[in-house]
Amino acid sequence: MLAPGLVKDDPRRVQRVHPPFRRKRSFSSASVCATNPAMEPSSEQRLPSSDQASLFRSLGAAASHINASGDLDTTLRHLLEAVCKDTPWAAGGIMSVDTDEGYARVVARHDPSHLGASLSDRWSLAESPSRLALAGNEPVIIRDAQKSRQFPGYRREAIEHGYRTVVVLPMQYRNLAGHRTVLSVRSRAIVAVTQAEIALLQFVVHLGEIAMNKARSLAEEQAFGERLRSALTAHGLLLDQALADGSVEAAAAKVASMLPNPLVIVDLTSRRVLTQHSPLPLEIDDITWQAMTAGEGGQQFLDLARRTFPGGRLDARDLEVSIGGRKLRVPAIVCPLNVDGERVGALILFSRTSDFNDLDHLLLDSARFGLSVQMMRSYVAHAAAARSLEDLFADLLDGKVRALHDIADRARRLGIDLDMPARLLVVSLARDDRLAPAAAAEIRRAIEPAVQRFDRLATAVARAGAIVVRYPADRGKSTDMAALTRRLIDEVRTAAGETPVVVESDICRQPADYAGAWRDCGRVRELARRFNRSGVVTARDFGPFFVLMSAVDGTEMRAFVDDLIGAAARHDKTHGTAYIQTLSTFLDHGCRSQPCADALGLHVTTLRYRLARLRDLFGLETDTPEQRFALQLALQFQKIIVPGEAHAVSEEPEET
Template sequence: MPDPLSRMSSLRDVASRIITDADVDSLLNGLIEQACRHGPWDLGAIMSVDIAHGDALVIARRDPSLLGRRLEDRWELATSPALVALQRNEPVYIRDARETTEFLGYRREAHERGYRTVLVLPMSSRDMQGRPMVLTVSARRIVDVSADDLAFMSMIVHLGAIAIDRAHHQRAQAAASAQLRRVLGVQSAMLQEVLAGGSMETLIEMLSDLLDASVLVIDFYGGAIFSSRSPDRGMYDLDAWRAVLDGPAGMRLREDVRELTTRNTQRRLAFEVSEGQKLSASVEPLSVDGEIVGALLSFGDGEHNDLRMLAIENAKFAVSVQLMRSVIRFRAETRTLTELFFEIVERRWRDANDVLERARRLGLSLTTPTRLLVVDYPHRPAASENRSAECNRVTAMLAAQQKLAVHTITVGEGLVCLLPLDGGTDESVANAAMTAFGRRLCSTLAPLLGREPILVLGDTFAGLEALAKEWERCWRMIKIARGMGKSGALSVPDLGPLPLLIGAADSPDVRAFMTGTIGPLIEYDQGHHTPYMETLSAYIRHGCRSQACADAMGLHVTTLRYRLSRISDLFGIDVETPERRFAVELALQLHKLVESRLPADQVT
């Protein structure tokens, strides 16, 4: 029996030899070599235990006498003591493998390879796939193993486990360092691509290679979707995947992603490509000046470690810089067109030729026959998201589908479209196409805006003054539609005679008629805080029936008659004859229309 000093020296030798092996495979082979050299063992092996599949796999072996012979590398756990050693967390000692009745696999191989005693020791370390391991040593003769022998072998295995864990850690660090260098290299290349004015497609390809995943970028301003590759190549090739994104599924994806980026919850999207087929993606918002202008999607279930999150954050920066160009271009074009439009419709120009020349530089020809289309968005909370860019994109897309030229102008909470008439097309055909375009635009914007907007298609105009007048007419119709609770694509018949009346109310003759009929009554009410105007309106509204009017106003009929008497005495207003009643009712209606008109600053 070796003395304690000799065994301590052996352990020191084992430790010094094992620790010099940085490679895991060399380390495993060295551990078997040292275990055999410092004990009575002739053969050895290290096995990984694949519990899920019921196998023990040999991953390192020492057998000097049978190097040229093919040996068994896979053992069923039912015939191997490896699982027993792991479950009990203690060595399994087989004194004579040729005589064992418990482990028949060893009994058969012991005769083939000429060994007798077997010792199986569990290891506290795992292989590269995370499977537990055991060390097995065999002797060609029968060896009686004492408790000290077991303790000595267990110490060797423990030293080996420490070295294996160190090697795994070093390998993981080396892989992380290599990945970090790769990430930093790709990020540097991405930023160089952005600063050099490269394309979004090239940027997306770089990002897709970096994350090893299918990547999408959605541009909320430009409306484009940029894709690197299909997220499921078995389901779609690249062309089929891009066709999906260009179709209704792509429209749904834009809306779902836009809604998701406004929440502060976990940003994970289950995208329904078609019925029964869903793809999962992580969604990261892309911002410019604090405004969300797009989103970055990565498909799959990649590991969200710190390195991957660093790559995504830097990718978001690079893509946001790229999207900033779309934002700046849209804002500049919108601001310039909007300023020019309101300079015209508010008649603030001094030189008409100068305005026309500026319009021509922006692609507008205001001297050719053109139709005006005005869209008024539904009322939304002040903090709601600005949808102007998306509405502009939808408008341009529908106009292109119907082969119509369109110039889109953002006006506050609305949209103005200038639709030039093609000189080579019959006017009636062109007008029919524009009417159809207006109806389709209204229905397409409804889901985007939450409900149907108000849309008015004006008449043909040419010139600056004609544009200003047409704008005023369309805006009057929108204000009336707002008051009546109407929406959708509207025309003059849809609103009755009100647009004509409100247009006529601006003339001096009509204003003189209103002033002469009910002007003194209005001034008296304002100066004395009397209810005479309200009483007269209610009386006419109820067909000059005293009792019905008194009941509606919550008055005694005597009080009502007293007020009507005072109105007659003070202002000479008499509604007892049909002619006088019509004149007073018309004056009241015109006054109501004029007073209900919105101030001009609410347009912008």
């Protein structure tokens, strides 16, 4: 009787038909190509009932082997051997099917009779029944492979090696590459394949799937165990590295070897950006990426490391990375690194959190902890050195007499030669507010590399709410000094949101000179704050009386100017006259009429008229030294109070 689904109308081909009804089967849609007993030749074989018990015992032994063994190749060979023992099947195999490549490859084979001694391990799907078995998810039976025209590849080898009936059954298992698998058996004689025998082969298929799934699970467990052991080993090595007297660079290299993703490590203490591999290899190679992050391109990561992250422990986001003037978005995980509540750096890993499993998070936490420990050591050492410098400059700038005799020795131990001529550069806020200690420390760390590049003997410290830079007095470096000053201004503007006051001192040639230089810078700084100046400010900006001006209250200074020359200044502004300019030029030329007239481009008679009007209208006399000094002082004060104000010059005699 023909089994439903497949019938044989020609011994050389297989044809599918749709019967008027289907019987309920124990296996889904399993279709068998059988032959009518009247049409079966006498050479067809069936499995004797006495051999079925032996077959099931063999399959039971194979199942026990599946349960006990972890070797997939051996297990599959045992399974195939059980199928071919005491059955008409002389050989069997399991193949994986790569539909994209168009080939089926042998995974396991049992061929005790050497039917396949020279068979290929790779079959073209165009000539293989495996393709049909997977497409229909049904067994495919070739009753006589030696007469099959549908599968010419099988026909050639069947004739060459003497096998006849072939059965190919689909398997649900997929390998790591996602390829489906099939089971095939071959016989030397034509076999009448019944539904019961197909069910038996389906049972073998299920045993094979169990074996392969078990092997995959075991392999995954072993791989996870190996990764876990590697992670624990790496964690221990990283802790050893951090607890030893190592460097941040060494710890960063160890972290890079632990994590497979490209990463960036930011050390805010030394303001360095450490990296190895590019997160966008198609856009920028590793060497160019390292050079970019070590230069100006690293500033974007320094800024990122200072931010507050909502995730606390880590924050997943799409970073906007600037590469060669272009802004590219890269998925990343940012892990802030803190020491005693203060941010000291960040670990930036270019990967999405969905790509991370529990073991990856364990490795990430280990890396984060190890880097935090190492950066804590670096931070503590840096803070201790900074405190030593600050203590030295506190005594040096305060001019403590008792400490001056040992200040030079302390300075030498810190690498500072106070006998070398040097200047001070004092940076502070334009307002009366002092820089917060944390902000001052951050700014000092930010400018320290630039200060060292300017001169390796230069030093930066935080002092009294300001940043003090001591640098050797070298006239040849004036251009570099201007660049350093701009960098200082930019850093303070970024941190405090305003342009600071920058004051440069005179040259200090011995320890005792520094206290006076510090006081002079303080006077200029206070004058700048008083008159709303910012940027680079010098004592020359306040004229020859800056010491006197620094000692006078701003309100009193304005009252003095207004009482003495205020009426003349207001008259100039209202009527467009030039009395104040005339008075200033006359005093600058020693009260000599002709040089003053020449400087103003006036006739002497016009000058005398103006001076007479100053006396008549405003009571301004220049006869005595006291009067001249008071007027010069008022004019200097006015320049500071109203900087850059120009007075109109009138070429005609002024009217009242």
